[in-house]
Amino acid sequence: MKKIFILSALLCLLVFGAGQAVDPEVAGKCMTCHKEKSPGLYKQWYTSAHGIHKVVCLDCHGAKQGEPDAYMHEGALIATLVTPKDCGKCHKKEMEEVDNSYHATAGLILESNDAYLAHVAAGHPIAILGCESCHGAKMEIDKDEYNKLSKECWPNSGIGRLNPDGSKGSCNACHTRHGFSKAQARQPEACSKCHLGPDHPQKEVYEESKHGNTYYTNVDKMNLESDRWVVGEDYYVAPTCATCHMSATTNQPLTHDVGMRISWTLRPPISIKKDNWQTKRKNMKDVCKSCHGSTFADGHYYQFDASVRLYNDKFVRPAEKILAMVHEKDLTEYPANFANEIEWVYWELWHHEGRRARHGASMMGPDYTWWHGMYEVAKHFYFKMLPEARKVEDAEINAYIDSLIANDPMHSWLTSETGELQERIRSGEMQKIYENYFQGE
Template sequence: MKKCLMLSVLLLLGWGVSNAAAEEATCESCHEENNPGLYLQWKNSAHGENDVGCLDCHEADAGDVDAYEHNGAIIATLVTPYDCSNCHEQQAQETMDSYHSHAGEILESSDAYLAHAAGGHPIVIVGCESCHGAKVKIDDTAANKLSPETWPNSGIGRLNPDGSKGACNACHSRHSFSKYQARQPENCGKCHLGPDHPQKEIFEESKHGIAYYGYKDRLNLEKDEWVVGKDYFEAPTCSTCHMSATANQAITHDVGDRISWTLRPPISKYKENAGVKRKAMEDVCLNCHQQGFVDGHYFQYDALVKLYNDKFAKPATDIIKMVKTKGLLENKAAF
């Protein structure tokens, strides 16, 4: 009896494996024919090389709000950090804990007022939401259950139907999901540019940026282990300083772990645990610079931020506060 039971279990397991393999083969052959670029991106990616298939990421439960039947399989078009966490648990959690994953929350604040008032929602979709992310809405009449007003969207702070925040493919573009691509500053520069956050322009004109463009081909950007001072040394990228490993600390997907100031508020301020965060950043700097150089840089940086606060930010904040108190604003949402 036990032998029969065991045989039945094995047969069922074998059927399940073969059925899943057949479903996966169907996905691959169909996309190879109809979306050859997408198929080849996946096929040549680390996912493809390690047999991580379409259903490993897109398979859904029938009860999921964005689930639908597609050629015999129950899938979801949208892949969220929760889905990625099945294999990349630490990276997904660090991302969801970071400022990146909260970028979509700004769209409901007064900061987004001008885009809505002056441009209208179509401008917001292709502008603000393409970087900050959107709240992805369900549309039961759409073939993939996703409202075309909010999808496609790969914004870094996307608000997903499963309750997760963020979009891994904002940096690791589908369907290659490449480290090589994600580590390049041009990737970050898609969003970190312009008058209100000109990090791309600052980097490109800095000694760091000049060195990067001069020695990009020597940086071993495709390596699995990518430790500054060991695997590369000619130049940094944004990832080097804000995320990547050193001999003393591990890689992080929380991009705020090494930032000591927050410059976004009207009056810049030190972040919580600023000393710890600065030490973490200095650990990166010291791979290429001596301690005196690093100390001098931060002395100049702190002085500049404090000068701006005292000369512009604090007086301007006092003026706006006075104007609001006296009821002189025609539209309070403008500030």
């Protein structure tokens, strides 16, 4: 607690320090014109904490001679882009946390399969608006533009934006300009600009879950505008995304590193435990325990871990192995990745359906765990992936698939009788196949 107060006091000092550095003659001129010409922007700022604390236009947009994106505007040297470095002049702790977070790396996607697919299958304009809007663009300087920024990358508020000053990210990805409202960033809608859709429906899972359910029922009781926002103390009716992944509890401070409480990687084809996952899980369980008993939190992880391991072993490892064999043996019809049906099937298996299943399991969204998730994984594994693999008519691959069905108890149901299987479910024998997945943390 003490820490929070000291930090707040320090921040206020910094804020006022910055406010003094600006020439009021120039700052007053900015406000005069923008009050008229962009009245919405002006009012957002004026009613914001920045406005109230006299953090003025030039405190954030003021630039120094030599900065590549600096330009003269009505007698002031300014930059359009406000980077985490600029915000960090006052919000140092937050800047450092963001800089160390996974969010800050979101802009480094050019080498990913996602970016490759967008560029080959769709095209550059879609890569700009579809990918870089969330991930962040590499900001290019264009001396001919009024604000020195290339139109191909400005506007952009992606969370991993690669800024000309070397910093990564953009605070207003979550703290929408020019109000920078705490309340707004605490609500699930702040995250759902990006975290939604067929490939990572965190927003939809949350809405389905009891957490989202109670939030939308009680949003007026969330105390969202409060300066201090400790779960269990300042609010208690429901958690938002921020509550679990970032906000303060009675035991831990607020963090802007969104990965500090996440123990599994649910993004890649095969999930693994993250570095220091034990600490991270402890952090998350601490949040859970603000509202739940410890057996509740432990039980959740018991079930969730088993689901992730099941997905890994039963479907994605065999699928990955099959595709690897196809590629090694050069059996695809066309050479380029994604030029062949089987590559799209595998992609959706983990990138869409597999993530839906895992995100559903992690955030207690039953329908996403099964019907939108593992159901689709199973269906497409059995009736798209395997048939596509058999089409290449390779003896070794066929033998692998045959052995998988014949010998893996998770898959051998395919060649059994329905009645017999029902009996095995009733007797609990079927469930025993998955016993191992519940082992350990």
